[in-house]
Amino acid sequence: MCFCFFALATCVVIFARHNQLEMLQKELKSQQHPTMKLVAIGIGEEDINTIKLLNPDLQRRQRQKRMSLWLMPFGFFAGITFTFIANLDTFAFAGSFGEHLIGGLLGLGSGLMGSFAAAASVSSESEDSIRIVRNRLEEGSWLLLIETAMGIEIPWAILQKARPQALVRLSDS
Known part of the structure; x- marks a missing residue:
């Protein structure tokens, strides 16, 4: 809704x-x-879990998706940049292009993990009010x-x- x-x-x-x-x-x-x-x-009425405003889990998932839209590309380019700057041969078996690509993919994964961590760390300002409402519904x-x-x-x-x-x-x- x-x-x-x-x-x-x-x-x-x-x-x-x-x-x-x-x-x-x-x-x-x-x-x-x-x-x-x-x-x-x-x-017999609307389920509270389908209403984003009253469901902190839905809010958190939406925040995570929005954050991943910019954290994942940022992580990808940061990973590529790091492999160029550090000049490490960690993935030398993949060749010079493959090494930078693997670094970018690892950065992409880091961006995805960061979006989960960042979304979970933010709480809504009305979380206490939502808890009161949900408790009353359970009663x-x-x-x-x-x-x-x-x-x-x-x-x-x-x-x-x-x-x-x-x-x-x-x-x-």
Whole structure:
């Protein structure tokens, strides 16, 4: 599931009962905000593991892929450059061209490993909030993820009127 807004105001509303979630969802849809996305999460609804915003593993994998796009070519050229500069004959059996190519391939592999290490070392700023939301879902609660486009305020008064267990703000626009 992908929401293609530039900057989002995002919150998760947590309910103890499914009918509370449905009532709020109907009320928010009746307002006809074309820039508001609503995603119900829980048993019989959307799976939390498919939503990138609420799944740290998906976020980490996406970071790793993006980082590998520039780390791998950088590593390849760094490996070739190192074999020229160091003038070592480590892979002399491959000839002069093969030696530089093997050095480049080893650099490429280093770039790939670096992308995994770098992606794993970065944590998101809303990781604690996501952990709270995921724990509530495991306890049997129902979640409503609300995202609005930049400049559109989340309707806090309507959310408070619905009497949720909790409101977790993930980001502001």
